[in-house]
Amino acid sequence: MTNTSRRRALKTLSLSAILLCTTAGFSAIAQERTSVKIGYVVSKTGPNAGGAGITTIPNYVLWAKEVKDAGGLELPGGKRLPIEVIEYDDRSSAEEVVRATERLATQDKVDFILAPWGTGFNLAVAPLFDRFGYPQLAVSAVTDKAPQFVKRWKKSFWMLGGGHDYTEALAGVLTKAKAAGTINGKIAMISVADGFGIDLVTAARPSFKKAGLDVTYDVTYPAGTTDFTPMINEAAKGGADTFVAFSYPPETFAITQQAQVAKFNPKVMYLGVGTGFPVYGKNNGPNAEGIMSLGGIDPKNEANAAYRKRHEDVTGKAPDLWGSVITYASLQMLQEAIKRKGIDREAVSNELSTGSFKTVLGDTKMEDNQLRTLWFGGQWQNGQFVAIAPVDRPGATKPVLPKPAWQAK
Amino acid sequence: MKRIATAAGLITLVAALASAPFFLDAYGLGLMMGLAGYVTLATAWALFSGPTGYVSLATVAFVGIGAYCVAALSEVLPYPLVLLIAAGIGLAVALVVGLSTLRLSGVYFVIFTFGLAELIRQLVTFYEINVTGTLGRYIFLGITPEQIYWQLLALGIVTMLLRWWIGRSRIGLALKVIGDDEVVASHVGIDIARTKLALFAISATIMTLVGAIQAPRWTYVEPAIVFNPTVSFLTLIMALLGGATRLWGPLLGAVPLFLLFEWLSANFPNHYSILLGLLFILIVFALPKGVLSFIEQMWGKAHRTDDSGARS
Incomplete structure (x- = not known):
């Protein structure tokens, strides 16, 4: 008898603890905005993890750390809000990246979503970003069809050319x-x-x-x-x-x-x-x-050199020399657009599309929602x-030809 | 009387499921879609593998075929026709494969079916490289998630009904005999090859349709995306967990497992694989015969204790 009642007491206790936790959670949401939620889904495991681990994840981590160190994201008027980062692993599965993005948009109700890694995955989530009204800064997606995608999904941006x-x-x-x-x-x-x-x-x-x-x-x-x-x-x-x-x-x-x-x-x-x-x-x-x-x-681009050093300091390895810097620049653009327009996704998308930005790439501007000034x-x-x-772009180094012969080791 | 009550209950359940999109947000609907897909796959898998005991890892081969049919044909043909063609191709592949391999048994069949998925994936890749010159295909169909869900739900119900019907028909009985002992089955005059082939083909056609229906959700398909072997393994684990020989078994395995995967990946994104592995070990130890028989066992125990009046 005593045994039973003790068990029951324990049950009641744990139940009330759970209830307490949930209500605490609710009241936190009901209060005034105290943070900006940033979410992303990326392949941390599976066949795509190699590419994502080089071009995407370290830059997201670096950026989040820099924003935190700066005291948060700056909004119009100079107020800063801390960011809250929610990340999911899509395990290199298309089904998972779609569902986790839905989760970010409707369950976690994040304010902005960063793009996943890979052409296929960026396309898989593009209709969702569009439906929920999030700007999509797709970096690690090499595609010749970007002009068509931009027409279909007005808030999508394609940044690595075709x-x-x-x-x-x-x-x-x-x-x-x-x-x-x-x-x-x-x-x-x-x-x-x-x-x-x-x-x-x-x-x-x-x-x-x-x-x-x-x-x-x-x-x-x-x-x-x-x-x-x-x-x-x-x-x-x-x-x-x-x-x-x-x-x-x-x-x-x-x-x-x-x-x-x-x-x-x-x-x-x-x-x-x-x-x-x-x-x-x-x-x-x-x-x-x-x-x-x-x-x-x-x-000769000093901003890029400084970025490379920060990347190495924070993540422990140097960034690759192709997509990484573009990923980072896309985040700078987002940050700046939020600073100019606030947490209004519609306005931020517009700003990304039409504004010009100072990034580690230099002066950066989208053309028809695509980044065209690329190496x-x-x-x-x-x-x-x-x-x-391109050989005619200012800043291009002259190629050394012919390639020097192999040296014996 | 009891039968009418059951039927009424089932109809209410179906109606409730069908009206789910009106109450759920996009994420909830995504969950229901995934659930409907896996319940259908697991039930279709158990349709053939349950009674015969042939463990097939070819699920994703057919799912992938379905998805590719939609990707290849959706721009030139109306959608219902595309589904029909996909089902036809799935059926044809199943017949060819079935005819040549259902004589294999045991571990040879498992290995063959696993290889089949890889073979079809490589064939598609080969074709895309040498003929079309591009690996990815786009699916721009105006199909909403709600429509995908309803189609999957309908297919799932048809699959369950089919399984229920087969279980009570002559072919179901024949399958049970084959599963128990093939030699006995052939001695009592059962055409083993034809029976197995028929079941394999039906099961494969349903799987193909699941792939075809789900494809518009991805917008973009390439072989690595649609021929993902994880799908085969998940289907198998779900059906086995629930109990592959029972009508409701695959459903009872698929629903909790799918929700569990979802819960794990939402709450422990960085430890997903480790936790999943531990859970599988636990499941194998705790429920070696599947959820359904475990429930029955517990039920039996509870009733016995009831009788002796030792309820606390």
């Missing part, structure tokens, strides 16, 4: 080199049979053709390929002195090593994702010199991955 932009920029560099007589204009090209490789190679074929460049070798390989020796040998045979690989990071590193072993020394070597990782330059040392890829930075090509020079294309 495959076509990158291949046009590369064609620009090659055309110049061909006119100068440095290269013979023949290209050997391999690409990974996955999203990035296919988009880029499909864009590259017409770009090269239009520029009068001759593709002598053009094959795709499955993601995860480790032995590139046969492809490198075939590429060398066709008389091409430009080698292009639209590759993923593991393959980018493998190709670099295996080209050295095969003593394959093309005059231009352009590799895919991974070339712009700081670790690529570190690992390959002098052999990274002259290798080209997507992205790049202007070494589409870079090259390792003296231990730095400097921007070389």
